[in-house]
Amino acid sequence: MKEIKSDKGPIIQVKDLVKKFGNFVAVDHLTFEVNKGEIFGFLGANGAGKTTAIRMLCGLLEPTSGALRVAGFDGYHQREEIKRNIGYMSQKFSLYEDLTVYENFRLYAGIYGIPRKERIRKTDELLRKLNLEESRDKLVGGLPLGWKQKLAFSLALFHNPAVVFLDEPSGGVDPLTRRTFWDLIYEVAHQGVTIFVTTHYMDEAEYCNRVAIMSEGKIVALDTPAALKSFYKTDSMDGVFLKIARNKE
Amino acid sequence: MRTILYLLQKEFIQVFRNKSMLPIIFIMPLVQMLVLVFAATMELKKVDITVVDLDLSETSTRLTSKFEASSFFHLTRAQLSPSETDQLLLKGKANLVVTFPHGFEQDLKRNDQASLQIMVDAINGSAAELSNAYVQTVIASYNQKIRAEMLGVPKFTPPEQVHVIPAYWYNPELNFKFYMAPGVLVILVTIIGLFLSSLNLVREKEMGTIEQLNVTPIKKYHFIIGKMMPFLIIALLDLTFGLLVAKVVFGLPFRGNILTLYVFTSLYLFLVMSIGLFVSAISETQQQVLFVSFFFLIVFIIMSGLFTPVESMPVWAQRMDLINPIYYLIRIIRNVVLKGSGLLDMTSELLRLIGYGLLMFSLAVWRYRKTV
């Protein structure tokens, strides 16, 4: 059980990770590392294997083979410890629509063992910061999509995890709201939280420190956005992706 | 442990906010008590009896009026030929036809015995048996009477007589509803405990919130207990409500201890919900689960002794009932409600429920995967 002591250094280590569903190989020998404090993006078209990969990292899916370490814990035998140190925001936002904002916080805080006083303080602080104070006792189901996005993200962070996994966090959200959302992400990253995000929006790739592009279960490119753009001689991540797709044909 | 409390809090809030759930919880016991219990009756109300009196003597006429006086029979007099009698029964217009042949009284006086004909529609075997038994009783008592009259002795008595005197305990009026109502309550409790909790689980799966919970360090058994307990509590409340309705509507007595009933019912629900969870954990598609569970449920209900006594069933069926949870609770609830049985009276059922429950709960926890 090796705990990460250094400030910089890999907080996610993946080597030859494979996931097969029957004969179908969804994730094909992934190898990469994510450093502490990074904003790491996983790009790719739908069906490329991004969601499968992220679910294995979160301990939701059992890998077929390969090595996996998250936050210093082994991905096969120490899943519960991993779960204590990570946060997760799913595509569906997975909030309890028939509970109020406050009730959602209370539930998850309780599950993570956050003491009552601290929970109340943090919740109040958070709601103020997100401008959601007025919605504190409103049912989540009635909130606009952008607010739900902010909420789901905050819940994922509530217990101060080292890594936060975001699976297609901007699905169905308008571009302006996406921008403000990424402002939030930056804030959090500056506080030292590692962000692992999957997305099929190419412009979001620009916001990441490093980006891995997935296609048919494999990583076909892995570098900073700047390096990728210069390598493929385009000025946008869209262009990078198109060039890669064309190269495959 | 605190986690469970938080989970319970959330579940209860959700249940009470769910507009469609509340009416189900309150209307179901009412409907079941009012409709089911009244419909499910094997009690014989009135037997449609037709008397064909071809003798028209004093004996036959008086015996006929004895039939008429009995509250079991709804009597019609008719003069019919044998083929007309057949038609009557074929059409279903009478359950039972008594025919006094021509010369009945004469035969009786001259030969010391005479026969009348009884034809019974025996499609419903037990009803036929019972109706015939009633008829025989009326005939026998009338027979005694006329013997005394005609021979001038006060009730002819055979040299030795053994009187078998019945006493019906716990349900002296032989009210069939007292037999059915506790059984129907078991079905009620099962539906609430099992179906509502499964529906709830499916809903969470579809919303994706289960995944969100699986990502937390929540323990499997926390989650499972957190899912079971709210419906267990609601089921117990409904059970109580149902008992009250039964008391008000048709006077179902309650002779046992309500806490005893709660303990047994809780153990039962714990068992049944564990089975449900285990089944859904090992199944792949929801539809398969629903379909197969539906049929198992029907099979278990039929074999549980709800409608017909388990003791009448073939041995293989009785053995199968050892793993039928419904059988246990129906036995238990009838004993507790009607006879006042306590925990110590049914130690073997108690131990079996506990053992079976722990087994299924462990299986359910074992098979439930936070990681797929």
Added chain:
Amino acid sequence: MNQLLGFVKKEFTHIFRDSRTMVILFGIPIIQLMLFGYVITTEIKDARIAILDHSNDNVTREIKNKILSSGYFRLDANLMNENEIDPIFKKGNVKEVIIFERNFAQRLEREGTVNVQVIADASDPNTAQMLYNYTNGIVQDYTKKKYAGFTIPLQIKSEVRMLYNENMVGAFMYVPGTMALILMLISAMMTSITIAREKEMGTMEILLVSPLKATHIVLGKVAPYLLLSIIDAIVVVCLGNMVFGVPIRGSIFVLAFLVILYITMALSLGILISTVANSQQVAMFISGFALMLPTILLSGFIFPIENMPYPLQLLSNFMPPRWFIDALKQVMLKGNGLAYIWPNVLILSTMTTVFLVLSIKKFRLRLE
């Protein structure tokens, strides 16, 4: 026509390929039939009793022997005193306690009359009565045998004929009902689920845009279940006959006609449900609760309608299975023909027509 046939073929292979569903569709009727035939019975055998014998003389011993060797009763315990009666009932195993009073044989000889008390657990009133009747019968038989030589004057005897079901086999009551239930299950429930599934998956719209006419689509969906139901009906009748001896006293043609009419009714009901349900689950829920439960309870399947309170009797008139079960019993057990069952046929046909008309209306509405 070719298109229709092609479509029907596709539907058939679709269903028959799903082996799990096949097992269910054939296994269930067989299991249910077996269960109902063997399990639902009020026959008394090996009923556990306890005896409290205050005398224990040769007469009580003879009576006890006779009771215990009858096959109806089995001795669970010998009690010592009255205080043990309630506790043993509370355990729930013993159904009857027989009490012989003190000096039984002497009383019988000296006074010519003696009492045997039978205490029955009436929490199950029917069984209690039957147990008492049997006990009484055995005891009376015992006393009769003792003065067999003695002729009793002025005896009214009765010749009893049990008609249509001489041995009073429980299955005769339940096989027709089982058939109604199974056919309803397959025809109505499965049909509604299948069509609802297509709607849910959106493939129904694809079908509707195809050159196939809407009625042909429905026919194609329904045809396999028609065939399956007919096969299942044949299985049930044959099994009922071979295993339980349920006869077919009437005309097979009338029987076939009746069964097909009922299946058609059930299919049209299934179609109607599918027009109302948006998803498979809803279809299943409606068929399950709104169809199955009333069929089991109010159709005369297990519980005779004549015994129900009047409002429920009225309600049962609206249940199609009720009319089917009644006609089925008449045809199979009494040998009645169309002349007797025409009211049932008329009602079932009317219901079918109503369901079909409603379905077509709803279907058209949805298309617009």
